[in-house]
Amino acid sequence: MILGELLKQRRIELDLSQSELAEQVGIEQSYLSKLESDRSLPSDDILSAWLSALELTLTQVVQQFDPSYLQGRLRQIPSIDTYLQEQTENYQRQRRGWLVICGLLVALSLPIFYSGYTKVIFPELKYKYMSPGILMLGENPNYFRNWNDTVSDLESLEKLSVRMAERSNPDIMILDEYRGRQFTVPAPEADNPDYKRTYYADGTIQQPRMINGILQALGLFLAMCGVIGIALERRLLNK
Known part of the structure; x- marks a missing residue:
């Protein structure tokens, strides 16, 4: 398909004779015959008038041809060359x-x-801390681990051992950050803020996060x- 053939078919579809179309375009019928046979290429003004008379747009016409024909033949028409560049x-x-x-x-x-x-943003490694019990007022932070050093005789040791077993109240805390081998904080469950707990590092655990x-x-x-x-x-x- 070439330009002249395409526009000739359109003229026939609109039931226009060559002379009628030539008059609308403002050219001689003989020149229109050359255009339809592709023996000549129209100028920008004539092409615009030609397409307007046939109720076509430049885009509709250009889309009908393969790239080789556009680049090798029709690009000689300035308006089509500009269109292709755009x-x-x-x-x-x-x-x-x-x-x-x-x-x-x-x-x-x-x-x-x-x-x-x-x-790195949502760590899955958690740090486990364990506290054996609640510290009373004045007791050393490590009292639950060193209480047996506070007595020297066997009888006192046995009595204190019973009392410490009664005071045993383990609590576990899982933290996102490592807080050292041990730390002491107020006992969360105690009414008296002066009662404390010492938590000791007790390993790490993995908690997968979705x-x-x-x-x-x-x-x-x-x-x-x-x-x-x-x-x-x-x-x-x-x-």
């Missing part, structure tokens, strides 16, 4: 925008996946979207 620039802008978005998706996926994989799995999955998803987007853009460009 289309190329628009395509390049869209392509750059597409690639920027895909690149951002890939770049964003890395820290998201890393934060979920390393648990958010870290979600971050890893989200990072992989964004990376896949970015890579697939880049590959898709290349395939479309090759077309």
Whole structure:
């Protein structure tokens, strides 16, 4: 399909004779015959009048032809050359925008996946602390561990051992941060704020958090979207 043939078919669809169309365009019928046979190319003004008479737009016409005909023949018409340049620039802008978005998706996926994989934002390692009982007023923070050093005879030791067994009231605290081998704080369950507890480090535990799995999955998803987007853009460009 060439320009003249396309517009000739349109003229026939509108039931116009060559002479009628030539009059509307403002050219000789013989010149219109040359245009329809593609023996001549119209100027910008004539092409505009020609398309207007046939109730067509430049975009509708250009979309009917393959790239080789547009580049090799119709680009000689200034208005079509300008149109093709604008289309190329628009395509390049869209392509750059597409690639920027895909690149951002890939770049964003890395820290998201890393934060979920390393648990750096939402740590899963917890620190376990154990307190054997509540300290009374004036008692040494390590009294529950060193009480047997406070007596020297066996009878007193046995009596104190019974009392300490009665006072045994273990409590466990799970913390996100390490607070050293031991620390002393007011006993949370005691009415008297002067009663305290000494908590001793008792190992660590792992508490899996769903958010870290979600971050890893989200990072992989964004990376896949970015890579697939880049590959898709290349395939479309090759077309």
